[in-house]
Amino acid sequence: MFEISRDRLVNTFVDLVKIPxxxxxxxxxxRYIETFMKKRHIPVEKYPCGDSYNLLVRMKGSNHGTPVLFSCHMDTVTPCENVKPVVTDKKITSDGSTILGSDDKGAVAGFLEAIDVMLETSMSCGPVEFLFSCAEEIGLYGIKGFDLSTVKSRYAYIFDSDGTVGNIILQAPFHSTLELNIRGKAAHAGMEPEKGVSAIRILADILNNIPHGRIDNETTVNAGVISGGRATNIVAENSYCKLEVRSLNQDKLVTIENEIQTISKKKAEEAGGKVKIQRKLEYSGFSLEKDDGIIQMAIKSMSKVKIKPSFGISGGGSDTNVINAAGIKAVNLSSGMQKVHTTGEYIMIKDLERVAQLTLAIIDTAKDG
Ligand SMILES: [Zn+2]
Incomplete structure (x- = not known):
C-alpha cells in the first residue's frame, strides 16, 4: 500500500537539509518547494510573514471526505550552515559539525513524497492542504503571523515531534512569560549607601521567594534571564528578570503567575522600591482524548501502514498549539527526528518513509470520514 520511492525521498531530504x-x-x-510544485502544476499560496513567508498548498481532491491539513516548519535551529548529510544504509546524520535539520525537513520531504505518490497513482482523496510555516524555532512566529481562517481543514496533523513515527502528542502546555522591571534608588555605594534602595537585592529577595523549578507533574517555572546595575560604586537603581511559566493546566498557570506577581510587588514595596510586571501568553496548551475523531483517524491510518501508535505529552510548544487555539483540531505527530537541536541529530530512513506513508494513509482515511 502506498508505494513510495525511497531513493527519491532520500534525495529530496538531502537536498533540503543542504539548504541553510x-x-x-x-x-x-x-524556492525549492515552489519549484517542486510548479513542475507539477500545483499552485502555491504565499503569505508574507515578517521577513519571510508561510506557504499553503491545496489539493482539491475528487471526493468529499474530511478536509485535512498537514503542517511542518521550514526553519531550523543553528548551526545549519554547510550541512553535509551522511547517508548510510539505515540512517542519515550530519558530519557532526552542524545539526542535520530533520527537524522539520523530514516532514517537508515526507509531504513532498506523499504529493508525488498522490499524483502518480491518481489517488482518490478529499480536500487536502499542506502548510509550510516559517520561524517556528524562535517562538512560533510563522504560524502566529498566519491567518488560519484561510485554512479549510477540520483536522490538522503537524509532524513536528521527535522520536520514531507513531507517537501521538495528546497534550502540550500553556506557556507564558513574565518580565519584571524593578526600580530601586541610586546612591553612592561608598559614601551614603543608606540613601539607596538596591534593585538587585529586591530581585534576589523575589527570586528566593517565588515558586521555581518543577512545581508539580504538569507545571514548571524558570527564571531564565537577569540583569541590572551599572557599577559597583552605585547602589543599583534597576534590575530585570524574565521568567517563564508552563502548565498543562491553565488554572494552575494563572495561579502561579498571580503568586509571582503578588510576591514581587510585596518584596519591592517592603524594600521601598517598585516593580513593573509585563505578562505575555506565548501560546495556549491543548489536550486531546484518545477517542477524539482526529486521534481515531490517526490510529486507523497507522494500522493501514503497520505503524504502532503510542501516546505522549509534550513539555514544549509547537505550531500545533497555535492551530488548536484557532479552533482547528490539531495534533502533533512524531516525524522520526532524533536528538534534535544537537549536532548528533539523526533520522532513520525507515522513519522518513513512514512520514510519507502515514501522510498518505491519513489522506486515504479522511476521504471516507
Ligand atoms: Zn520542529
Missing amino acids: SPSWQENEVI
Whole structure:
C-alpha cells in the first residue's frame, strides 16, 4: 500500500537539509518547494510573514471526505550552515559539525513524497492542504503571523515531534512569560549607601521567594534571564528578570503567575522600591482524548501502514498549539527526528518513509470520514 520511492525521498531530504534555513531565512527552501510544485502544476499560496513567508498548498481532491491539513516548519535551529548529510544504509546524520535539520525537513520531504505518490497513482482523496510555516524555532512566529481562517481543514496533523513515527502528542502546555522591571534608588555605594534602595537585592529577595523549578507533574517555572546595575560604586537603581511559566493546566498557570506577581510587588514595596510586571501568553496548551475523531483517524491510518501508535505529552510548544487555539483540531505527530537541536541529530530512513506513508494513509482515511 502506498508505494513510495525511497531513493527519491532520500534525495529530496538531502537536498533540503543542504539548504541553510535559520528562522526568517527560509527563502531558499521556499524556492525549492515552489519549484517542486510548479513542475507539477500545483499552485502555491504565499503569505508574507515578517521577513519571510508561510506557504499553503491545496489539493482539491475528487471526493468529499474530511478536509485535512498537514503542517511542518521550514526553519531550523543553528548551526545549519554547510550541512553535509551522511547517508548510510539505515540512517542519515550530519558530519557532526552542524545539526542535520530533520527537524522539520523530514516532514517537508515526507509531504513532498506523499504529493508525488498522490499524483502518480491518481489517488482518490478529499480536500487536502499542506502548510509550510516559517520561524517556528524562535517562538512560533510563522504560524502566529498566519491567518488560519484561510485554512479549510477540520483536522490538522503537524509532524513536528521527535522520536520514531507513531507517537501521538495528546497534550502540550500553556506557556507564558513574565518580565519584571524593578526600580530601586541610586546612591553612592561608598559614601551614603543608606540613601539607596538596591534593585538587585529586591530581585534576589523575589527570586528566593517565588515558586521555581518543577512545581508539580504538569507545571514548571524558570527564571531564565537577569540583569541590572551599572557599577559597583552605585547602589543599583534597576534590575530585570524574565521568567517563564508552563502548565498543562491553565488554572494552575494563572495561579502561579498571580503568586509571582503578588510576591514581587510585596518584596519591592517592603524594600521601598517598585516593580513593573509585563505578562505575555506565548501560546495556549491543548489536550486531546484518545477517542477524539482526529486521534481515531490517526490510529486507523497507522494500522493501514503497520505503524504502532503510542501516546505522549509534550513539555514544549509547537505550531500545533497555535492551530488548536484557532479552533482547528490539531495534533502533533512524531516525524522520526532524533536528538534534535544537537549536532548528533539523526533520522532513520525507515522513519522518513513512514512520514510519507502515514501522510498518505491519513489522506486515504479522511476521504471516507
Ligand atoms: Zn520542529
